[in-house]
Amino acid sequence: MKKTILLLESDSELRKVIALHMERLNWRVLQSKTVEFALQLLERETPDILILELDTPYRMNGMLIDRFRAIDHGLPGKVVILALEHLNREVVDRYQPDILIYKPFDIRNLSKRVEALS
Numbered sequence: 001m002k003k004t005i006l007l008l009e010s011d012s013e014l015r016k017v018i019a020l021h022m023e024r025l026n027w028r029v030l031q032s033k034t035v036e037f038a039l040q041l042l043e044r045e046t047p048d049i050l051i052l053e054l055d056t057p058y059r060m061n062g063m064l065i066d067r068f069r070a071i072d073h074g075l076p077g078k079v080v081i082l083a084l085e086h087l088n089r090e091v092v093d094r095y096q097p098d099i100l101i102y103k104p105f106d107i108r109n110l111s112k113r114v115e116a117l118s
Helices: 012-024 035-044 059-070 089-095 107-117
Strands: 004-008 028-032 049-054 078-083 099-102
Touching: 004 012, 004 035, 004 059, 012 028, 012 107, 028 035, 035 059, 049 059, 049 107, 059 078, 059 089, 078 107, 099 107
Parallel strands: 004 028, 004 049, 049 078, 078 099
Antiparallel strands: none
């Protein structure tokens, strides 16, 4: 069975590129451009990895991370944060991403790091 990624990215072109790249690496990718839709997906899916952009305000993104981490994955679900700006230490400590990548980024680097998590 394919492992699943829940991808939250508001930029439709970047979201498509990430999804296509990860699908080529045999991942199933659930795509969302809003936190609200991503939360709906979490109600019926159990993704292995959450990849999300983290922009301000962080509150809704934090709710998504908390809900994702509350799911019983068998193993802890992994969180990858894509950030536009340098995040302060408090934000990093609060969300404790397994991977933190700043935009712009190399898609090959993202995919290698995600593969290493699985």
